[in-house]
Amino acid sequence: MNELEIKLENERLKESWDCFPAEHLADYLAVNEQDQRINAQSILTRALLADTLWPKKFSGLINEELRFGIVMTWLYEKLKAGADRFKLLDELGGGRPKKGSEIPEAIxxxxxxxxxxxxxxxxxxxxxxxxxxxxxxxxxxxxxxLNTFLNLWTSQLRGLSAEKISVLEIACGSGNEYRALDEFGLAAHINYSGFDIASKNIANATKNFPGVKFFEASILNSGLPDNSTDYIFLHDVLGHLSLEAMEIALKEIMRIVRKEAWLHCFNAADIPEHVNHPVELYHRNRLSISRLTESLRAAGAADVEAIPISAMLQNKFHFTQDYTASAVTFIVRKQP
Ligand SMILES: C[S@@+](CC[C@H](N)C(=O)[O-])C[C@H]1O[C@@H](n2cnc3c(N)ncnc32)[C@H](O)[C@@H]1O
Structure with missing residues (x-):
């Protein structure tokens, strides 16, 4: 892509989010299954940070929080579909299983x-x-x-110290992931900054967290220096870029990061090629795990681990959740 093409793609992406009212952008990604307290990939971001700051110290708590996420999501979806909360309570509170009960064994x-x-x-x-x-x-x-693990983490982290790391969130939206980092007690242990292409998102985030470095930029040409942050994480943006722009974004991520990037994707799969799916001014592409891995390696990754979220949950808890069916997280380590 040349500079003009990048500029036009940036304009289309910005408009795709800035066209919504600021109040909608503020919390549409922080409710229901996306609630950062129960969403598997949000839990994983916090787990990766905690494990980086205090290696292996919180493995048990992390596992239990992932279980909490799928159980609470299941309960939420049942109630939304019209289940009677007191019947559920009766069965899950030790009552006899009802005939025809649809409560999964893991729950x-x-x-x-x-x-x-x-x-x-x-x-x-x-x-x-x-x-x-x-x-x-x-x-x-x-x-x-819903605050059960928020309370457990804050009490576990109180009084702990760690060597500070710099962490950049790309496509930080209105700061919902940051809010969780703050409320769970992790933000105090990192030097966080976040950018997003949509000015309304940055205005929301800055209003909620005035002392935090949120700024407007695009992952296609962020202008940030090489190796300027220890860790990068992002949620749900790569699939919204055109395939050409995504290749540029991957190079940009590998250029800026010093150690690791954690890339959460909402729609990736074991398919040979990416599937291009333009929608209005942006994309909802289905990404190929092997192609994305190849691109990251070509851009300087020493190691790429793809974690399909459904398989991970199934493996750990013999249960998964429909909303994670196509969710894949890439843990990318940079060449030293
Ligand atoms: C699906 S939302 C996810 C937001 C946030 N990561 C979250 O999960 O709450 C996608 C976000 O990507 C941002 N975005 C789109 N293209 C971008 C780009 N080129 N650079 C930076 N941010 C971008 C949008 O403004 C939007 O906030």
Missing amino acids: RQTAAWLRGADCPIPNYVTDALMFLTPDQPGTLLFEPA
């Missing part, structure tokens, strides 16, 4: 484990179903139950 087992007197984790299943705050409509999960 049942988690609920039974949480009921145990020696379980170290608060019983988030019962809490989520039993209560509602006065301002919550009937189908939702109880807010404090």
